[in-house]
Structure formats: C-alpha cells, structure tokens
Amino acid sequence: xxxxxxxxxxxxxxxxxxxxxxxxxxxxxxxxxxxxxxxxxxxxxxxxxxxxxxxxxxxxxxxxxxxxxxxxxxxxxxxxxxxxxxxxxxxxxxxxxxxxxxxxxxxxxxxxxxxxxxxxxxxxxxxxxxxxxxxxxxxxxxxxxxxxxxxxxxxxxxxxxxxxxxxxxxxxxxxxxxxxxxxxxxxxxxxxxxxxxxxxxxxxxxxxxxxxxxxxxxxxxxxx
Amino acid sequence: xxxxxxxxxxxxxxxxxxxxxxxxxxxxxxxxxxxxxxxxxxxxxxxxxxxxxxxxxxxxxxxxxxxxxxxxxxxxxxxxxxxxxxxxxxxxxxxxxxxxxxxxxxxxxxxxxxxxxxxxxxxxxxxxxxxxxxxxxxxxxxxxxxxxxxxxxxxxxxxxxxxxxxxxxxxxxxxxxxxxxxxxxxxxxxxxxxxxxxxxxxxxxxxxxxxxxxxxxxxxxxxxxxxxxxxxxxxxxxxxxxxxxxxxxxxxxxxxxxxxxxxxxxx
Numbered sequence: 001x002x003x004x005x006x007x008x009x010x011x012x013x014x015x016x017x018x019x020x021x022x023x024x025x026x027x028x029x030x031x032x033x034x035x036x037x038x039x040x041x042x043x044x045x046x047x048x049x050x051x052x053x054x055x056x057x058x059x060x061x062x063x064x065x066x067x068x069x070x071x072x073x074x075x076x077x078x079x080x081x082x083x084x085x086x087x088x089x090x091x092x093x094x095x096x097x098x099x100x101x102x103x104x105x106x107x108x109x110x111x112x113x114x115x116x117x118x119x120x121x122x123x124x125x126x127x128x129x130x131x132x133x134x135x136x137x138x139x140x141x142x143x144x145x146x147x148x149x150x151x152x153x154x155x156x157x158x159x160x161x162x163x164x165x166x167x168x169x170x171x172x173x174x175x176x177x178x179x180x181x182x183x184x185x186x187x188x189x190x191x192x193x194x195x196x197x198x199x200x201x202x203x204x205x206x207x208x209x210x211x212x213x214x215x216x217x218x219x220x221x222x223x224x
Numbered sequence: 225x226x227x228x229x230x231x232x233x234x235x236x237x238x239x240x241x242x243x244x245x246x247x248x249x250x251x252x253x254x255x256x257x258x259x260x261x262x263x264x265x266x267x268x269x270x271x272x273x274x275x276x277x278x279x280x281x282x283x284x285x286x287x288x289x290x291x292x293x294x295x296x297x298x299x300x301x302x303x304x305x306x307x308x309x310x311x312x313x314x315x316x317x318x319x320x321x322x323x324x325x326x327x328x329x330x331x332x333x334x335x336x337x338x339x340x341x342x343x344x345x346x347x348x349x350x351x352x353x354x355x356x357x358x359x360x361x362x363x364x365x366x367x368x369x370x371x372x373x374x375x376x377x378x379x380x381x382x383x384x385x386x387x388x389x390x391x392x393x394x395x396x397x398x399x400x401x402x403x404x405x406x407x408x409x410x411x412x413x414x415x416x417x418x419x420x421x422x423x424x425x426x427x428x429x430x431x432x433x434x435x436x437x438x439x440x441x442x443x444x445x446x447x448x449x450x451x452x453x454x455x456x457x458x459x460x461x462x463x464x465x466x467x468x469x470x471x472x473x474x475x476x477x478x479x480x481x482x483x484x485x486x487x488x489x490x491x
Contacts, residue, residue, distance in 0.1 A: 155388045161378045172367040176406040
C-alpha cells in the first residue's frame with residue numbers, strides 16, 4: 001500500500017514538476033478561465049444582478065472548459081517521446097499511475113477553482129455565504145472531474161482527433177457533476193434556496209465511483 | 225460459433241433474415257395503419273366543465289414513441305452486457321455485438337427524442353421541457369453514445385477500438401443512474417406521464433395497437449441488429465483478410481525473385 005502511494009506521489013510530482021517548469025496551465029489555462037468569465041459578462045449584457053444569479057452555473061461551466069484543457073495537457077505530456085511506454089515499463093501498478101495522473105490534474109483544478117472563485121467575487125459580485133460548503137463542493141467536484149477526465153484522456157489518447165473527441169466523450173458523463181456542483185454553489189453563494197449539503201452526497205458518490213472505476217479500467221487501457 | 229458463420233457473398237441477408245425483414249416491414253405498415261388510421265384520437269370530457277380535453281391526434285405518436293423508448297434501453301443494455309462480455313472474454317463476437325447494439329440504439333434514441341418532441345409541442349405546449357427527468361436522461365444518453373460511436377470511428381486499431389468502446393459503454397451505463405437522480409433532484413418536478421397507459425382511455429384497440437408497437441419495434445431492433453452485426457463481422461474479416469492477402473502477395477513476390485516488387489516501388 002505504501003508502495004502504491006509512493007508510486008502515485010512520484011507520478012503526480014512528475015506531472016506537477018512539468019507544469020511548474022512549462023507553466024502551460026498557469027500561463028494559458030488560468031487566463032482562459034478568466035476570459036471565459038469575461039465572455040459570460042459580454043454575453044449576458046454585463047448586468048451584475050443577472051451574473052450574480054447565474055454565477056454558480058457559469059463558474060462550473062468555466063471549470064469544465066478549463067478541465068478539458070488541463071486533461072488534454074496531462075495526456076499530451078505522456079505522448080511525447082514515448083513517455084507512457086516508459087511509465088508502463090517502470091513496473092508501477094496502473095492504478096498507482098492513474099491516481100498519480102489524476103492527483104496532478106486535481107491540484108491544477110483546485111488552483112483554477114480558487115482563481116475562478118476570486119473571479120466571480122470580483123467580477124460578478126458574488127458573496128460566499130457558506131465558505132465550508134464552497135470548499136467541500138470544490139474539492140469533491142475536482143476529484144470527480146480529475147478522475148473521470150484522466151480515464152477519458154486515456155481513452156482518447158493516441159488518436160489524431162483527441163482534441164475534438166475528448167469533449168464529446170467527457171462532458172455528457174460529467175452532467176451529474178455539473179448539476180450537483182452548481183446546485184451546491186447555489187446554496188453556498190445564496191443564489192437559490194436549495195439544500196447544498198444534500199447535493200454533496202451525489203458529488204461524493206460520483207467521486208468515489210470515478211476514482212474506483214478509473215483505477216480499475218486504467219490498467220486495461222494503457223496496456224492495450 | 226464464429227468459425228461456422230457464413231461470411232462469403234455480397235449480401236448480409238440470409239433466408240431467415242429475409243423472412244424476418246418481410247415480417248418486420250409488414251408489421252410496420254400494419255402498425256402505421258392502426259396508429260394513424262384505425263385508432264381513435266384521445267378525446268375526453270372535462271369532469272366539471274364538460275370541455276373536450278385530451279391529447280387528441282397527438283396520442284397516435286405514442287404508439288411509436290413508447291415502444292421505441294423501451295427498445296432504446298434494451299439496445300443500450302445489450303451493448304453494456306456485450307461490452308462486459310468483451311472485457312471478460314475478449315472475443316470479436318462480443319465486440320461486434322456491442323458496436324451493433326450501440327449504433328442501432330443511438331438511432332432509436334434519436335427517434336425517441338424527435339417523436340417525443342413533436343408529441344410534446346401540442347400536448348405540453350413545448351418542444352422541450354428542461355425539468356423532465358426522462359427527457360434529460362435520454363438526451364444525455366444519446367450524447368454519450370454519439371461520443372461512443374465517434375470514438376470507435378476514430379480508433380484505427382480494432383483491438384483498441386473494442387477495448388475503449390467497452391469501457392465507454394460501461395461508464396455510460398454506470399453514469400446513467402447518477403444522471404437520472406441528479407436531474408430528478410434538480411427540478412423535483414416532472415411533466416412526463418407517470419404512466420401513459422393509466423391516463424389514456426384504454427380501449428381494446430388502443431391497447432392492441434400499443435402492444436403491436438412493442439412487437440413490431442422488437443422485430444425492427446432484431447432485424448437491424450442482425451444486419452448491423454453481420455456488416456461489422458464482414459468489416460472485421462475484410463480488414464484481417466486484407467492484411468493476410470498483402471502479406472501473401474509480398475511473400476509470393478519474394479519467392480519469385482522480384483525483390484523490388486516485394487519492398488515496394490520506392491525502394
């Protein structure tokens with residue numbers, strides 16, 4: 001077990017080190033996230049009341065769009081120079097490899113979520129009524145998106161049409177996450193009277209299924 | 225089972241499938257006659273005001289819509305079972321079946337959405353109802369299997385396509401209950417008929433037409449599946465055969481001393 005965790009940590013650290021040196025997510029995806037928030041503002045006529053009312057949904061759509069880019073990046077670093085073959089030959093269990101890759105995406109998603117939260121507070125005038133619910137939703141949804149995304153990234157990897165295929169494969173599957181996280185944020189940001197904590201249950205179920213299912217299926221996919 | 229299959233010839237039809245096809249077409253014609261001609265429109269009188277209410281002629285679409293919806297789910301369940309079978313046994317039979325079921329299921333699913341939407345316009349006064357659980361679940365299902373078919377089409381290596389397709393199909397089926405729950409809690413209200421059968425005036429003819437619809441669309445599904453499976457099987461054989469033929473031709477060229485032809489024109 002400790003071997004498993006050590007392997008996963010190695011892989012995650014590797015991906016995060018690549019990110020720290022290349023700064024693709026920080027220099028390209030993060031500005032894109034803010035750009036999406038601004039575009040929503042343009043599209044909705046810059047009416048801050050409207051923006052505040054729809055901030056939870058806009059926030060999570062922005063997260064999903066950014067997640068697509070982060071996942072594409074996570075897949076593409078393994079495509080160059082046959083890196084994935086090297087990882088496979090390293091003797092690590094595929095499940096550890098999966099958890100490691102997903103953890104790195106998770107960390108990047110959490111950073112993007114923090115940035116986007118600041119974005120909706122500043123740009124849309126949202127107010128965080130329940131900080132704990134915001135944090136719990138952000139973490140659980142990030143686990144769900146990172147694990148599902150890493151699995152689907154492997155499904156679409158090696159294909160010439162990966163960039164166009166990944167969104168159509170991944171986004172419908174993430175529909176429950178979008179609905180659940182948006183509803184939880186509705187409560188946490190006070191934009192609708194719903195029980196946000198109940199929605200966390202759905203997110204938790206999704207996160208557990210995605211983690212376990214991904215860890216199981218990933219081995220078969222990378223060793224095909 | 226696989227070796228005995230007849231895969232030569234220029235058609236995917238066989239004696240049995242031609243009979244099945246003829247029965248299916250006849251059944252479809254009969255169903256259309258009953259659904260759009262012989263049955264009565266749904267007209268009821270309001271208990272207090274005495275106004276004419278009901279679904280009127282729109283109800284006729286349900287004779288197609290409801291069986292289509294049921295067999296959409298049958299096809300997708302079949303796809304998931306075949307995908308699981310592929311992951312366990314890794315035989316081309318399961319993979320070809322999963323692909324065939326997914327493709328026919330996606331066509332059925334599209335038809336369910338279209339017929340439902342056309343029916344909803346006069347009855348619910350809207351083409352689309354966002355809060356409805358079954359509508360949203362079916363739409364997400366349709367989108368997931370569109371992705372499945374796109375993935376299979378984009379993957380060149382047949383073994384990779386089979387494996388990846390199997391994983392996507394199983395994820396889609398696992399995800400479905402979560403989609404369903406989330407949409408249900410999302411709006412917590414639904415326009416969709418709880419039980420269509422309960423609300424309609426069930427007369428003998430109505431019930432008969434609906435049952436005929438189930439039978440006919442069951443036959444349509446079987447017929448399409450059969451042919452799609454055979455096309456998939458032929459495609460696979462063709463791919464394998466193509467490689468084997470190319471290797472044999474090169475071997476023959478080398479044996480004949482024609483090395484230039486064996487390694488290609490450019491060498």
